[in-house]
Amino acid sequence: MTWAPARTRPDSRADSRAPRGIGAAILRWAGRLISGAVVLGLVLLLGTAVRVWQVARIEDYTRADAIVVLGAAQYSGTPSSVFEARLYQAEQLYEQGVSDLVITVGGKQEGDLYTEAASGKMYLTDAGLPADAVLAVETGSDTLRSIEAVAAAMKERGLESAALVSDPWHSLRTRTMARDAGLDAWTAPTRTGPAVYTRESQAHGIARETAALLWYQLTHFSADDFSYTAGR
Template sequence: MTRVGALVSRVFGALVLAALLLVASTAAAIWWTARQDSRPQSDAIVVLGSAQYNGVPSSIFAARLEHALSLWEDGVAPVVVTVGGKAAGDQFTEAEAGRDYLMDAGVPGESLLAVPEGVDTLESMRAVGAAFGERGWSGAVVVTDPWHAMRAERMAEDAGISAESSPTRQGPAVQTRNTQFRYILRETAAYLLYRVTGESVVVAPGIG
């Protein structure tokens, strides 16, 4: 092998190693963030939407809403923000379904804010950032699934929100170790793609 060939081989090997280390460190950070539970006094609790069926939250969404309800009852923030748009043909947005669920659970209307925008996390966070700016709010506790927390925090920060996360510990996303492993792999790809492109890239159903 010539000197040039050896140099190219070493550079290629170094790049592959750097890429593997980046993926591994990102996956480890997602795992670590998922295990945290930050509950600082904030302007609002932001619940990221998920599927709803004719106004009834899915099991994943309901788990997030129940956790947000617990945070609100503990006095973490005076307002719960539900966020998320709707798919073609839906009558209700995710934000509306989440707001109605919490109202039925006893949260008064003045403590709820529905932001019915966004087909993915990035669009939703940008809409929430605009709503925060209009009200002079700055701090939020973000409620989502554990493996989604790091990307959600990052997108919230990029939208001008000082965000920490309190992930739900219930629901399908945390049922088995195999499920958790798959979610970490998907979120690692989604987080790295977001950092590279600045946009929300769908890498698997439900990941965006």
């Protein structure tokens, strides 16, 4: 009887250990990447919200070629309370000598008799501004299109600098868009109206404008779905 060495069976546990180890490593790295992306997203979101809040506090009354009033809702030629607050601020800036020209901007919804720009001009002329001191740019259904229309109208007239009037939380987005359109722009927002009445309206405005600004910066398209009614 001859002796033969016993056959050894492959260690199946060792063979299966390696694939499981690689899979666990991949899962760990995937988890880290996802966690990092979430953290970066939160930092971007929070940083943008802080900038919206910071710029909302700026009031720059530097002399400009034009005071630009961003449109808001109007009813048969009567500005809404949001729009009226902006127009009143523009009137005050004009009286303080910030510019000899006020530009109102905004089109109209289906069925409206007046454009936002026209109703804004009527408000200002009724308040005592000369008719030739107010230019109505009667187009624009959102902030981006309104800014682009204003920029085109100003360039046609050789005007370059603009003091932008809107709600405080709307300031950063309007300024960003205006500068992208080639204007030398800064902000002098209203401090009255529904957009600033309560802490809730302020928080709502900051949240909406943060989303709208991020959307614009990512796509350079209009942010109608995000912009609140007061800011359009």
